[in-house]
Amino acid sequence: MNTATSTSHSSVALRDIVTLQGHILHQQKRHPGASGTFSWILSAISISAKMISAAVRRARLEDVLGSAGEQNVQGEQQQKLDVIANEILLRLLGGREGVAIVASEENEEPVILRADEDGEQRYCVLFDPLDGSSNLDICGSVGTIFSILRRVPGSPSGESALLQRGLEQVAAGYVLYGSSTVMMLTIGNGVDMFVLDPSIGAFVLVQKGLTMPARNKVYSLNEGNRLTLPEGYQKYLHWAQSNGYSSRYVGAMVGDVHRVLLQGGVFMYPPTKKAPKGKLRLMYEANPMAMLIEQAGGKAMAAPGQRILEVQPEGIHQRTCVVLGSAEEVDHVMAQVAPSEG
Ligand code: P6P
Numbered sequence: 001m002n003t004a005t006s007t008s009h010s011s012v013a014l015r016d017i018v019t020l021q022g023h024i025l026h027q028q029k030r031h032p033g034a035s036g037t038f039s040w041i042l043s044a045i046s047i048s049a050k051m052i053s054a055a056v057r058r059a060r061l062e063d064v065l066g067s068a069g070e071q072n073v074q075g076e077q078q079q080k081l082d083v084i085a086n087e088i089l090l091r092l093l094g095g096r097e098g099v100a101i102v103a104s105e106e107n108e109e110p111v112i113l114r115a116d117e118d119g120e121q122r123y124c125v126l127f128d129p130l131d132g133s134s135n136l137d138i139c140g141s142v143g144t145i146f147s148i149l150r151r152v153p154g155s156p157s158g159e160s161a162l163l164q165r166g167l168e169q170v171a172a173g174y175v176l177y178g179s180s181t182v183m184m185l186t187i188g189n190g191v192d193m194f195v196l197d198p199s200i201g202a203f204v205l206v207q208k209g210l211t212m213p214a215r216n217k218v219y220s221l222n223e224g225n226r227l228t229l230p231e232g233y234q235k236y237l238h239w240a241q242s243n244g245y246s247s248r249y250v251g252a253m254v255g256d257v258h259r260v261l262l263q264g265g266v267f268m269y270p271p272t273k274k275a276p277k278g279k280l281r282l283m284y285e286a287n288p289m290a291m292l293i294e295q296a297g298g299k300a301m302a303a304p305g306q307r308i309l310e311v312q313p314e315g316i317h318q319r320t321c322v323v324l325g326s327a328e329e330v331d332h333v334m335a336q337v338a339p340s341e342g
Contacts, residue, residue, distance in 0.1 A: 019202035020046050020183065022196050028189060038148075041123055042171065042185075044092040044099075045146055047181060049175040052085045052130070052144060056177045059136060073108040073317060075151060081136055082106055085144065092336055098122050100151035103162055103316050104129060105284055110159055110316060121133035123170070124149040124162050126284040126316070131174075132252020143254025144175040147288040152312035162334030164314050167288035167310035173288065174254045175321060184210075184261065185297040191261070212296040215328040216264030217245040220256045228273035232337030238269035241334055253280060257289050257324070261296055266333055278302075278321035286322050293324045299331070300324035
């Protein structure tokens with residue numbers, strides 16, 4: 001009997017396939033005595049990502065594009081898929097015993113799922129369920145961003161339990177629903193990249209220990225805000241354009257950060273007239289992205305001398321300025337901004 005694999009996978013050395021599930025369990029084995037609680041949470045995120053990916057790819061077929069007719073807590077028009085993605089994550093994470101609190105860009109208040117009277121170590125999960133959802137109608141990149149914190153036993157319940165600096169994150173990542181569905185994940189020892197293989201319904205490890213290029217002459221921001229940017233940022237743009245830089249901007253943080261992680265460069269959302277503290281949310285956009293960028297060897301700053309991960313949050317929906325990417329490229333921006341903010 002011909003036992004050779006005659007499927008399309010025959011070109012893939014089957015021994016090389018490491019799925020996200022296998023990777024998570026391998027990491028768990030490195031922590032003797034680990035209860036598996038954390039692994040189960042990552043599993044819930046993985047399943048949610050597969051469900052959201054399927055929903056995104058069928059959106060136009062099932063007429064779930066467009067506005068949901070409501071505004072979210074940010075005052076932004078909710079897309080139908082924002083609501084669908086949010087419900088999927090709330091439901092999957094809600095079913096995990098190890099999740100104490102979840103917080104979403106789409107919900108004004110955190111959802112308290114479990115108290116910690118039994119002394120079990122539980123976790124808080126914060127997420128932007130469908131970042132850049134306005135790109136959906138034009139088949140542009142959208143994504144899910146997540147951040148995982150420990151629920152500190154005995155700390156006050158509710159929002160204050162979440163107000164931990166980004167340095168306290170135990171894991172962070174995103175899922176990019178682009179030409180393929182890609183997950184970037186860090187649990188604090190490097191960045192690993194997975195691609196969803198629809199033929200087996202699993203995220204497959206494609207790059208372990210990703211490090212980003214130290215430099216690349218590409219900057220990324222919404223240049224429509226140029227005239228209202230603080231002077232230092234306008235000076236940076238002049239410097240970059242005088243030094244042969246290119247501009248790339250997807251309009252969805254996940255898409256822009258993914259390009260910066262893989263190719264280098266710098267992404268920024270500085271203070272603008274419309275968003276004087278910056279537009280991006282600290283807890284579930286800037287912090288998780290900053291952890292990924294720093295774990296990949298880059299820098300992530302809220303201001304000159306202020307790492308994003310060291311910002312002490314005062315509210316779960318607070319916004320921040322973001323300048324992140326290749327270390328050298330972030331330094332070029334800070335060099336132009338620092339004098340004007342000094
Ligand atoms: P602008 C998407 O709405 C988002 O929150 C980020 O994903 C993205 O980087 C930014 O806002 C885009 O904002 O003002 O350029 O449309």
